[in-house]
Amino acid sequence: MDEIILKPEIRELKTLDKKVTELLEPYDINKSTLMNLKLIIEEIFSNICNYAYPQKDKDDLIKIKMDFCENILKIRMNFIDTGIQFNPLEVKNPKSPNTIDDAQIGGLGISIMKEYADDIQYEYINNKNILTITKNLN
Amino acid sequence: MSLKIDKEKNENNLTVILSGELDTFTSKELEKSLENELTNVKSLTFDLKDLIYVSSAGIRTFIKNQKIMQKQGSMKLINVQDSVKDLFTMTGLIKMINIEE
Numbered sequence: 001m002d003e004i005i006l007k008p009e010i011r012e013l014k015t016l017d018k019k020v021t022e023l024l025e026p027y028d029i030n031k032s033t034l035m036n037l038k039l040i041i042e043e044i045f046s047n048i049c050n051y052a053y054p055q056k057d058k059d060d061l062i063k064i065k066m067d068f069c070e071n072i073l074k075i076r077m078n079f080i081d082t083g084i085q086f087n088p089l090e091v092k093n094p095k096s097p098n099t100i101d102d103a104q105i106g107g108l109g110i111s112i113m114k115e116y117a118d119d120i121q122y123e124y125i126n127n128k129n130i131l132t133i134t135k136n137l138n
Numbered sequence: 139m140s141l142k143i144d145k146e147k148n149e150n151n152l153t154v155i156l157s158g159e160l161d162t163f164t165s166k167e168l169e170k171s172l173e174n175e176l177t178n179v180k181s182l183t184f185d186l187k188d189l190i191y192v193s194s195a196g197i198r199t200f201i202k203n204q205k206i207m208q209k210q211g212s213m214k215l216i217n218v219q220d221s222v223k224d225l226f227t228m229t230g231l232i233k234m235i236n237i238e239e
Binding site for chain 2: 010013014032035038039042043046108109111112115
């Protein structure tokens with residue numbers, strides 16, 4: 001199990017990407033699958049940065065645990081934050097808009113995450129949001 | 139990976155060729171790069187031939203530009219890669235923006 005603790009600042013996404021890339025580098029994983037994983041990570045991380053901590057405290061952190069299963073090429077990631085309680089699974093997918101003026105800007109990232117992850121679980125324990133996603137990489 | 143932005147202007151037509159990744163960081167670069175370029179543009183084309191990654195931030199940038207362009211002309215996306223097109227279909231962008239085959 002790998003673990004990384006980051007500040008909820010969007011530039012930290014680069015640190016997280018690097019960590020995931022290093023973890024998966026030795027394995028022969030399809031490029032488009034890696035791109036989909038990167039997309040899930042960007043959407044989750046940027047959602048936390050943008051919405052979880054409106055007060056902006058220097059002690060705010062996001063902990064990410066990564067569990068990679070080598071035999072079946074599957075990664076499980078827990079995103080743990082102590083920000084505002086938020087269950088993305090309760091967000092209804094924005095109705096697919098027909099015109100540009102109907103386009104809902106919010107919710108897009110959540111729809112993308114739901115589409116590209118193979119499994120998503122959410123728990124709120126001890127004032128922590130714990131979002132667990134699983135992505136098959138084979 | 140980053141984003142390369144090439145612009146070709148021909149009278150009122152602007153073509154923006156994007157190569158690489160359009161993510162939360164590079165979509166800001168793109169918005170900045172287009173900030174003062176759209177005045178008098180009647181036709182805006184994004185050539186996505188070498189664009190391999192788009193996130194919701196990138197989609198928002200296309201929506202923003204579409205909103206600008208529908209007031210003064212038109213906008214289209216060309217040479218969209220299949221994986222990117224799948225994302226546009228899934229998010230409904232394909233119904234809002236002219237994507238040329």
